[in-house]
Amino acid sequence: MVPVRLIAWLSGNWGDKKGCLRDMTGDSPDFHALPGATPENSAFIDLHFDPSVSPLLNMTVPFTINGRQFRLSPGQSTKIAVPPGLAQVVLAPNFGRLFYDSMPRLDFVVHTGQTVPVFYRYSTFRRNPGSLTFQKLEGxxxxxxxxxxxxxxxxxxxxxxxxxxxxxxxxxxxxx
Incomplete structure (x- = not known):
């Protein structure tokens, strides 16, 4: 899989300073800005990988947000700037999850300045890809x-x- 090239927002100022912006891959835990998100016109998705149940060998799990793929490890969180409008978070199939009938998916609308928390929790049950929710699961x-x-x-x-x-x-x- 080829990592998606993203622009990281390392400070509150997106200006033209080369030190404020840097190119990074989708595997980085830093803040990400997807194409179409600008400092003046963006919404945010806070994606959290709940560490209470984690896969064996601490493997990373692939996610797709608005068609861009990246990975998270158990306990890792990332903030993603997305353009306002329809947002889509999907657990992407990987080698161990190729044969599921459906993958967890959230489709929702975000507005400029809005931050939406999204939580993923892995499942140790066979044929269960885990859960994507807007609130951290208890039980x-x-x-x-x-x-x-x-x-x-x-x-x-x-x-x-x-x-x-x-x-x-x-x-x-x-x-x-």
């Missing part, structure tokens, strides 16, 4: 809770089948 994410509920139903059905098989077996033994 299980909705997708993790659905997975647990599905497992409960499977266990109840399996136990019901075992009880039915035992009842039929017992009835047949009494009949003969």
């Amino acid at each position: 299980r994410s909705p997708s993790e809770q659905r997975t647990i509920d599905e497992m409960k139903y499977i266990v109840v059905v399996a136990l019901g089948m075992v009880v039915a098989a035992l009842a039929i077996s017992f009835a047949l033994s009494l009949w003969s």
Whole structure:
């Protein structure tokens, strides 16, 4: 994957000073400005990777914001300047996540000067890519809770089948 070239805003002044702006890749934890965002006309996305549940080996997770991809590590946060209007944050598929039916995604509208916090929490459940939310999650994410509920139903059905098989077996033994 080729990193996206972004402009970092290292001070409150975007002026023409070469020391205030520098070129950086999407892997940097610093402040990012996406194309179309200007000092006078930009909104902000604060993206946080919740460290309470982290992937094995502290791998980085790829995200796409308005079509630009970069990575975050567990516990890392970054502030992204975006142009006002429709914003899109999507967890990008990587090697271990190629076969999910859908990836977490947030579509929302931002206005000039507005800051929107976005939180990502990894899931240790198989076939669960994690959650993107506007608030930090306490406890299980909705997708993790659905997975647990599905497992409960499977266990109840399996136990019901075992009880039915035992009842039929017992009835047949009494009949003969």
